[in-house]
Amino acid sequence: SATGGYDGVQPRWTHGSVIPDLAAGSPSPLAGFGAAADAAEKAHIIFVQLPRGAVEDPSGGALPGFVVDALDYIGARTTLKGEPQPVAINLSYGTFAGPHDGTSPVEVAIDQFLAARPDCTVVVSAGNAYDAQIHAELTIPHNDFKTLHWYIPPGDPTHNFMEIWLPSKDDDGTAPSVAVSLVPPPGWAPASPAADSGKSWFGFPAGDTTGLPVCAVIHPASVPQGTVGTMVLLAVGATDGDPATAPLAPAGTWTVEIRNNGNVDLEEVHAWIERDDPSFQQNKQSRFDDPSLVQLRSACTLGSFSHACEAIVVGACVDDGSS
Numbered sequence: 001s002a003t004g005g006y007d008g009v010q011p012r013w014t015h016g017s018v019i020p021d022l023a024a025g026s027p028s029p030l031a032g033f034g035a036a037a038d039a040a041e042k043a044h045i046i047f048v049q050l051p052r053g054a055v056e057d058p059s060g061g062a063l064p065g066f067v068v069d070a071l072d073y074i075g076a077r078t079t080l081k082g083e084p085q086p087v088a089i090n091l092s093y094g095t096f097a098g099p100h101d102g103t104s105p106v107e108v109a110i111d112q113f114l115a116a117r118p119d120c121t122v123v124v125s126a127g128n129a130y131d132a133q134i135h136a137e138l139t140i141p142h143n144d145f146k147t148l149h150w151y152i153p154p155g156d157p158t159h160n161f162m163e164i165w166l167p168s169k170d171d172d173g174t175a176p177s178v179a180v181s182l183v184p185p186p187g188w189a190p191a192s193p194a195a196d197s198g199k200s201w202f203g204f205p206a207g208d209t210t211g212l213p214v215c216a217v218i219h220p221a222s223v224p225q226g227t228v229g230t231m232v233l234l235a236v237g238a239t240d241g242d243p244a245t246a247p248l249a250p251a252g253t254w255t256v257e258i259r260n261n262g263n264v265d266l267e268e269v270h271a272w273i274e275r276d277d278p279s280f281q282q283n284k285q286s287r288f289d290d291p292s293l294v295q296l297r298s299a300c301t302l303g304s305f306s307h308a309c310e311a312i313v314v315g316a317c318v319d320d321g322s323s
Helices: 015-023 052-056 063-077 105-116
Strands: 087-091 120-125 135-140 144-152 160-166 178-183 199-203 215-219 230-236 252-260 266-273 312-314
Touching: 052 063, 063 087, 063 105, 105 120, 135 144, 135 252, 144 160, 144 230, 144 266, 160 252, 178 215, 178 230, 252 266
Parallel strands: 087 120, 120 312
Antiparallel strands: 135 266, 144 252, 160 230, 160 266, 178 252, 199 215, 215 230
């Protein structure tokens, strides 16, 4: 049964069930019965289930706290009579956005955990975002701007989020002076004013500011998600659902304008679109949509938990038989 936001264990062919099966050792569910015994078969397993609501959160903001709690819980359960025991921890989940520089709270927590527990290993998945068209890197000349095209698909019942990460300093040693605006698909208003540092903007349907907004630009002076630079958050609401409950955002291509009001060129501006496709939902992943967009990058698409200095990051590949 499901209680407290935690679902019952899903069938054996789902990701969450297969990983503990593999960790349990022989007999491997992939190899069939009759395989020889191995050391893993004799090891104990601790399974920490993340709340479904945190995994489903398309902003990625709800999950990190539970991951840190899981590390603390495993650390406590593997300390017996004051003596820490060797343990390998697998974290095969993550999101797309974040600073991607190892300074996010989860990555710092992983490094701190491993510094205190040299008997432990934390294995983190690399993620599956390489071909997802969720990352762009820009250089913006001074007193100029660059645009990104953000495709929001129809029939998506959840909100969509983009993070634009700015460096902490320009080449002249000053904080970047950047303003970001969000323009909806043609035929739909309003377009946002340019939001510079410390300002936010919320777009309401038909100019009605008494209800819920359908889009937003939030540009804080600093953020807790990373320690190098700051981040501008863009949000677009669901394109499918009951309009009587909340207004729907228009599907189509939204335009993001990033303007550099500084005196020098601004380099290494990164934008990531957050993940919106947990396996148990039929959400539709938004993406950058412009075949000629030279800023689109498949690099820097490791998962948001995959930059901890001391973690082991594991990726997957498919053997096409040519090797």
